[in-house]
Amino acid sequence: MVAGRYRLRSVLGSGSMGTVWSAYDEFLHRPVAVKEILLPPGVTAGQADELRERTLREARAIAVLSHPNVITLHDVARQDGEPFVVMELLPSHSLAELIRDHGPLSVEQAAAVGDAVAAALGAAHNAGITHRDVKPGNVLVAEDGRIKLTDFGIARNVSDASMTRTGMTLGSPAYIAPEVASGKAVTPAADLWGLGATLFCAVEGHPPYDADGDPLETIGKVVKGEVPRPSPGPLAPLITALMAKEPRDRLPLAQVRRQLYPILEKAPRVLFGPEMFAAASGQREEATDTREISARPAEDDGPAEASGELAADPGPLPFGPSRPEASGELAADPGPLPFGRPADPRPAVGTLVAPAPAGRSTAATVVLVVASIVLFLGAAFGGFVAARVIGAQPVAPPSREQTSGPYVPQPTVFERRTGEASSVKGAQDGTFTVDVPADWTRFTSSQAGDDLPLSTLVQFVSADGSQMLAVNHFPKYFPGNDIDDYVKALEKSRSTGEFRMVSQAKLAEQDGVTMMYRTIDRAPAGSVSRTTYAKVFKQGTSLWAVSVTVPTEQEGTAKTALYDRILPTFQVTG
Incomplete structure (x- = not known):
């Protein structure tokens, strides 16, 4: 139990500087995610105090963010003097996991991710916050279509350089901006590079730089190497404009969203179908009755991963689409359909037809049918007149001028x-x-x-x-x-x-x-x-x-x- 309130249940993910827990808020009775800050090995007491203080300052800054594309920070609690960051728990998978399991995204899916992350970064930059580590592993995609950016550098804000005094890499090498990798100050423009690198991975299926090798070697490629170009496609110019070497040349977030809008306008309503979550869910299902959300750091985010992902199989969502249930075969004869096509009046071959009642001629049958129709129309008209009179409406139909006039919309509120x-x-x-x-x-x-x-x-x-x-x-x-x-x-x-x-x-x-x-x-x-x-x-x-x-x-x-x-x-x- 943390701070007498948050009960830790299971580990969602862990990295070199933090562990993320699935937890339960005993006071508000809701599931939450709790990040435990871990001190890197070899830090001095002064550096440890600095890390704790910066964690608290960063958390206070992020607490002002309230945006649909940002994971909400609920609280910062202390247990035995150590800070624990309490966040929204989103049943989801990280973008890194979806790309690993299903390959590159479609243009529309990548555009939706780009728009959501750009919106989240815009809100953060307006609040004076720089994310510092935009990458697929920090983009969460829920089965109901929500896309959120998480992990706003809480555990990695140790210094403004790419390499801290203890040798830890600030951010993931495969997605770090060149100016940050070379030791310059971290500015909001670094997040623009991270967004471009994330979209690069989304459409190509792999990071722009090799994240499987030595992190220092990867950083060297970022600083001195040529910027990788995405394959030709609708998003290629946008990605290239975001991954400009010079920070001042990168495409502003507002223009990013403006260029993505025409693609999203024609995108299907459901972009991330249940099939994208079923495979990963089947691999991670635990043998527990509570079906805790589990996760592990994404493999393609590099060896300097600083935290686990808040992503896994949440089970059925409370308001999302239900999963299909196994069922038996359909009944052989379901009975007559309520609004189906009327049956063919012609008898089948070999069917015996009952003779017409004796004593009724064809002419008499026609007279009876016509009389029935007249009675029916009379009753219908009488009902219509009665309804119009009771409702204080004119019995006569509206004039041609009334029916053909222009549509007048309701006034805007x-x-x-x-x-x-x-x-x-x-x-x-x-x-x-x-x-x-x-x-x-x-x-x-x-x-x-x-x-x-x-x-x-x-x-x-x-x-x-x-x-x-x-x-x-x-x-x-x-x-x-x-x-x-x-x-x-x-x-x-x-x-x-x-x-x-x-x-x-x-x-x-x-x-x-x-x-x-x-x-x-x-x-x-x-x-x-x-x-x-x-x-x-x-x-x-x-x-x-x-x-x-x-x-x-x-x-x-x-x-x-x-x-x-x-x-x-x-x-x-x-």
Whole structure:
């Protein structure tokens, strides 16, 4: 029992710096995962204290993350002075296991993984957290389709160099960024490399660098060798853009998700079928009544694996699809189908047919049938009239003008939402409120590049992904830059012919501009034209860009229904 609350049940996985347990929270009555921090051999008492303190600081930072693609951290407990990290227990398999058992992923599966990991990293970077070890072994895929990133460097945050003072490798050699492997500072750009290397493994079926040999030799290849190129395919340019040697040349997360969207838009609803989990489940099923989740470190993540994977056979999910049960053969005669095809009225050959009742002629039979039909129609019409009268509705059918008129959609329901576009999580320089359609989902990420300083982007996206409100905050933008710099960088971010400024006007009441522009997004299935209405303005030393983007065919109605409705409600509160 840890901290008088968490009962350890079985080991999920273990590595050189930690052991992950399947446990049960006796207070809240729920299963959890508990990571026990192990001290590397040879560390001094001072280094051990430093590791414990950094573990606690890292855990406190990660605790602020609340994102559907991030494993949730519940608690940090102490037992005999040692920290234990309590996390969400997700019945799942790691991406490393799925690739090992089933080979490379399809383009759609890899795109789903890339989008989920990019979303998780965007939330982390916005909170000032760098993962440091993005790899297939730290990506969990559940049978119900959830994809989550785990293990945010809690046990490996010993120093900012690739090799710690005790000689332990920071991160997995096969997925470590070149600048980190060469001893430079760890920045969010290192996670972009890890995402690219993870996608490389997903589509190729093996890591970009040899993880089975000497870790130091692998690191040498990462630093001095050529960057491996993925096989030609829809994701190859994206992977290449992420695995750029220079950190500043790597594709920003927002653009990663933007390029993956056309693939996901046409992807099947179920990407990871039960068959992908059945094989691994059969290999790991334990002879216990509790069916504990078991795991082992993935073989393809290299010899410097720092932790086990939270992945294995969870048994049937509480809300997921049930597994097919064995059953006997179908009955030979199930009886008449309730809505099946009527039986053929013609008698089979050799069947005796009863004679018609005596005394009834064919003409009399026809009269009886017609009378029955008339009675039936009369009863039906009478019932219809009675129902319309009781419901206070007109008996006459609607006119042609009524039935052929245009469809009038229900009015959109807006609600007040709060956004966090601060440069550092918890800072008070970037919070805001705005009215947004109630069913739109919020995403937060960091932006860099395009000749602009680092910014925080908060997006509210409609359920079908076609409409979006974007709030982009550039802290300390002035006086080193001006609004014209933003407009020029915006135009430069697109290739020739993919950006067209339709209108631009200066604001009368403050330093800023309003714009309307159209962009073209290229995709394998064709081009998509989008229209953006934007307000860009100065507030203090910050630049704010608030925009609404819709398909171009909706631009006429969207300005009134969305842009003119949303913009007046936007208010910076931080």
